[in-house]
Amino acid sequence: MKTFENHCYEFIIHRRENWEHAREDCKIKGGNLLSIHSIQEQNFIMSSLSSLNFLGKGVWLGLNDKVTEKTFVWDSGEPVDFEYWAKEEPGNIVNILPVHHEEDCVLLKPNDSGHWYDYPCDGILLVLPEHDAWVCKYDMSPVPTPNTMVNGTGTPKLIG
Numbered sequence: 276m277k278t279f280e281n282h283c284y285e286f287i288i289h290r291r292e293n294w295e296h297a298r299e300d301c302k303i304k305g306g307n308l309l310s311i312h313s314i315q316e317q318n319f320i321m322s323s324l325s326s327l328n329f330l331g332k333g334v335w336l337g338l339n340d341k342v343t344e345k346t347f348v349w350d351s352g353e354p355v356d357f358e359y360w361a362k363e364e365p366g367n368i369v370n371i372l373p374v375h376h377e378e379d380c381v382l383l384k385p386n387d388s389g390h391w392y393d394y395p396c397d398g399i400l401l402v403l404p405e406h407d408a409w410v411c412k413y414d415m416s417p418v419p420t421p422n423t424m425v426n427g428t429g430t431p432k433l434i435g
């Protein structure tokens with residue numbers, strides 16, 4: 276677990292799943308699939324992946340345009356206030372047959388300076404399934420102040 280500003284980040288870099296499974300993993304633990312809101316946060320993710328010696332193809336971001344094509348939103352519901360697309364991305368390549376799989380999910384690729392690529396969210400029938408690593412992001416709980424500790428509901432101390 277690593278921290279940056281007021282969030283904790285869990286780097287799940289030894290597993291590979293499709294986007295939905297990665298998303299679910301973060302949700303059940305009370306977090307969200309990674310969202311990135313500044314170049315500082317982007318750089319933090321990159322340096323963390325580097326320090327963890329991550330050698331995979333990429334990590335899933337919470338960013339997706341599953342609901343409305345070309346309108347990307349963070350799965351966490353946060354505003355899209357920073358983007359780091361690779362050149363000519365997002366391209367939304369659609370496979371031809373037998374099933375249409377648009378590129379509606381986003382992968383951060385460390386081997387391309389951390390640039391973002393839209394990718395199919397799940398397995399593709401004709402080629403290998405799209406399974407990648409991911410990062411879960413959590414809000415840090417507020418640090419209790421001395422005042423709230425005094426007024427808190429701790430176990431009463433027996434005196435005498």
Ligand SMILES: [Ca+2]
Nearest residue numbers: 340367378379
């Ligand atoms: Ca798309």
Ligand SMILES: [Ca+2]
Nearest residue numbers: 366367392393
């Ligand atoms: Ca793409």
